[in-house]
Amino acid sequence: MRQTKISLLVVGALLLLPNALKAQEKSSSQAFWVHEDVVKPSMTAEYESVCKELVDNMKTHNIPEVNTIVTNTVDNRYLWVGPIENMAQLDKPVFATLAEKMGPEKMGALFDRMDKCYDIEQNYIIHLEPELSYMPGGITQTPEGQDYRKFHYFHYTPGNRAAVKEKVVAIKKMFEDKGSKLDYRVYRSGFGTRGEFFMVAVAAKDAADYAAKVAANNEMMGEEWLDLYSSFQATLEKYEAFEGQMRPDMAYAPAN
Incomplete structure (x- = not known):
């Protein structure tokens, strides 16, 4: 029920998988998918709390598909940016293992809390x-x-x-x-x-x-x-x- 949201968020996180890291050493251009959450100022603490809870769950279950870093800007945008080899990679259900370990209802509730923290999210490639x-x-x-x-x-x-x-x-x-x-x-x-x-x-x-x-x-x-x-x-x-x-x-x- 939340597969689209999950796929976007995961690929939007900086998924620095081993092959992607090697790609950065090449002289050719490397595509990155950017998922950008424009967080409401009043919801910043809640947003970060949810994100850290998500990370804690990934650590607990040692989810192998995800490797993520995060940047936030002074105008309250949180940028999740990850290298991709092609557009088809955007459809991969990277959180499937986490959903199995946590349970889909519990993970879905986590993302529901996150959705309340912003009205605007953007997705693009650089x-x-x-x-x-x-x-x-x-x-x-x-x-x-x-x-x-x-x-x-x-x-x-x-x-x-x-x-x-x-x-x-x-x-x-x-x-x-x-x-x-x-x-x-x-x-x-x-x-x-x-x-x-x-x-x-x-x-x-x-x-x-x-x-x-x-x-x-x-x-x-x-x-x-x-x-x-x-x-x-x-x-x-x-x-x-x-x-x-x-x-x-x-x-x-x-x-x-």
Whole structure:
């Protein structure tokens, strides 16, 4: 009775299965399914309580199909993002084992409580672009000790797609040439998103650490960088930025 909701939530969680982790090391694009819950401010505590109860049940029963991390943003969105190889993967009943272990009625009641915490949920696909990202030490979504996130959304029109990508390529080259210490990952909009954009994710210890990293990078890169970034901005339709936090307390990985 809740198979559709369950499938979306599970695939929407960061299902970092072994094959998906390996895919991130490839130079080719990696598709990610995003499930986004826009949680009511008054229901934040209840939502997190339900999510942690769900994780506790997965730990108790050592559910092997799920391996999840969670991010929430300052505007009360909770993002569950997981790598997928194809669209058919979205139909897999990943919570089937948990339903069997918990009992479908008990698990259904858990999701019923979760549904009351938000009126809006969104599902879409984005693509991690390793060739456009700058992480000399290797691409990872969860650098150790850096749970703070700044998400930069650079929106553009279809007519400017080529010009925008040209600037993104030029920016990475400048970072490489100057030996920048500021890592970032680039994601491209995909199926189900409203309009086209590149999303750049930057990790740091906290907001102060992020600000210090950006200030040091700007000083090191100099006027050449400011000129390039200004010309990049001129190709855009809109720019948005959101602060976020990784939530290891809501994460789950099966025991070996």
